[in-house]
Amino acid sequence: MILTPRSERMAMATEGIRQMFSLRIRNILKxxxxxxxxxxxxFPVSxxxxxxxxxxFRPYPADNFEKRIVYWHVVRLIGWGQGDDGSHxxxxxNSFGEHWGxxxxGNFTVD
Known part of the structure; x- marks a missing residue:
């Protein structure tokens, strides 16, 4: 697991669901x-x-995800990891408070 020390909030724009988790974007974020x-x-959330x-958390289930989007949301990324099953x-x-995650x-899938 890699965690970074800085805690300032920064903004980053994205374009569309599919582009966000492309290998290129993933490597840029890392x-x-x-x-x-x-x-x-x-990213869009359901x-x-x-x-x-x-x-x-796996935010992009294949079954009608685009129809289930509630809104777009922003989180602060502080690192990444790999699960026991090999998933990244x-x-x-997040900004939802101590009762979320x-x-x-929280951890959510890169793949």
């Missing part, structure tokens, strides 16, 4: 985290994201 510390990322509590995930701090921290 490089940004290593060189400059935490960054922010916007209702189940609001109830995430632990583990690796972002480590993020693991005291406002």
């Amino acid at each position: 490089k940004e985290l290593l060189l400059f510390g935490p960054t922010t990322m916007a 209702e189940e994201f609001l109830h995430y509590s632990s583990g690796i 995930y972002w480590i993020a701090i 693991d005291s406002d921290f």
Whole structure:
């Protein structure tokens, strides 16, 4: 797991669901985290994201995800990791408070 020390909030624009998690964008975000510390990322969320509590959240299930989007949301990325099953995930701090995720921290899939 890689965590970065800086805690400032920064903004980053994205263009569309598919582009956000392309290999190119993933590598750019990892490089940004290593060189400059935490960054922010916007992405579409569905209702189940609001109830995430632990583990690796998978925000893009194939079944009608685009029809289930509630709104776009921004989190602060602070690192990334790899699960026991080999899946890669972002480590993020959310703004929903201590009752979301693991005291406002969460992991969600990169793939």
